[in-house]
Amino acid sequence: PVPTPPIRVHTSDSDLDAALLDDVRHGLTATPKSLPPKWFYDAVGSELFERITRLPEYYPTRTETALLREAAPEIVGIARPHTMIELGSGSSEKTRILLDAGVEQGELQRYLPQDVSVSALQGAVAALRVDYPGLEIEGIVGEFADTIDRLPPGERRMVTFLGGTIGNMVPAERAVFLAAIAAALDPGETLLLGAGLVTDPAVLVPAYDDAEGVTAEFNRNVLRVLNARLGADFDPEAFAHVALWDAANEWIEMRLEATRALRVAIPGADLTVDLAAGEQILTEISAKFREDGLRSELSAAGFTPDRIWTDPQRRFALILAHV
Numbered sequence: 001p002v003p004t005p006p007i008r009v010h011t012s013d014s015d016l017d018a019a020l021l022d023d024v025r026h027g028l029t030a031t032p033k034s035l036p037p038k039w040f041y042d043a044v045g046s047e048l049f050e051r052i053t054r055l056p057e058y059y060p061t062r063t064e065t066a067l068l069r070e071a072a073p074e075i076v077g078i079a080r081p082h083t084m085i086e087l088g089s090g091s092s093e094k095t096r097i098l099l100d101a102g103v104e105q106g107e108l109q110r111y112l113p114q115d116v117s118v119s120a121l122q123g124a125v126a127a128l129r130v131d132y133p134g135l136e137i138e139g140i141v142g143e144f145a146d147t148i149d150r151l152p153p154g155e156r157r158m159v160t161f162l163g164g165t166i167g168n169m170v171p172a173e174r175a176v177f178l179a180a181i182a183a184a185l186d187p188g189e190t191l192l193l194g195a196g197l198v199t200d201p202a203v204l205v206p207a208y209d210d211a212e213g214v215t216a217e218f219n220r221n222v223l224r225v226l227n228a229r230l231g232a233d234f235d236p237e238a239f240a241h242v243a244l245w246d247a248a249n250e251w252i253e254m255r256l257e258a259t260r261a262l263r264v265a266i267p268g269a270d271l272t273v274d275l276a277a278g279e280q281i282l283t284e285i286s287a288k289f290r291e292d293g294l295r296s297e298l299s300a301a302g303f304t305p306d307r308i309w310t311d312p313q314r315r316f317a318l319i320l321a322h323v
């Protein structure tokens, strides 16, 4: 048989350049200023995020990993996936738990991890091919929307969207996103969603403002990305990391606060941006959920929730749903 290429490209570098330009022009000329979180993840940002997942304060990754260990046999027993498509796979570390369970269950044939970061994907795909010689593994370079719009055909697909990344979207975006996944799936196919739950702000806030300052560096990294890709002259050290719990919206907000008045040139976007001392740029929301809310958002999008798993402290949930 002809070997499949390791990576398929749904979103090219020039598409990504155009998307970045658009986001920078809109976000930095708006009031208040904002930048979408997807631009954190160049090679340095992806590495910083991996460090965040190992911080004592950042409970989501280890909580979700423990949940996956416990629930994976039941998940694949219900979903019986032939093809697994992972949105925002990153390093694909947690995925191994599901792959092991799928192989054990006996029906899993194909794993398709999607990510915007080619470097993260290449490393993950190469390692997984060595460790899972019986699986067909192909990376998808793309954004979530492109991947869902062109969801690879396959038998009994399970889409996984883990880590709580669903929380980067506001409710209206989530509704569109979940409905698009439901529409792309055939009856009986499934979605496995990992989502952070609303918990004590004394636990939530330090998870996004760690003592070592790794999250602060991760936040400032978006400015370094703009410097590298658009020739901007942001001084990242002139920005303070801010993480706060918005109790009304039930989400964490990360912001970058200018510690003095700044004028920033962004030649690649034909833009000059003025920031007043104390002015903030919103760089991420990380929404937290309630179990009922998760079920009703999935139902409204066209899914039937099958099961929900939570840790004993109810800080994180895995939810399996089918169309």
Ligand code: AVJ
Pocket (backbone or CB within 6 Å): 052, 060, 163, 164, 165, 167, 168, 207, 208, 215, 284, 285, 286
């Ligand atoms: C990768 C989006 C799930 O929101 O918790 C970690 C990103 N931001 N620390 C999250 C993040 C700050 C993370 N997600």
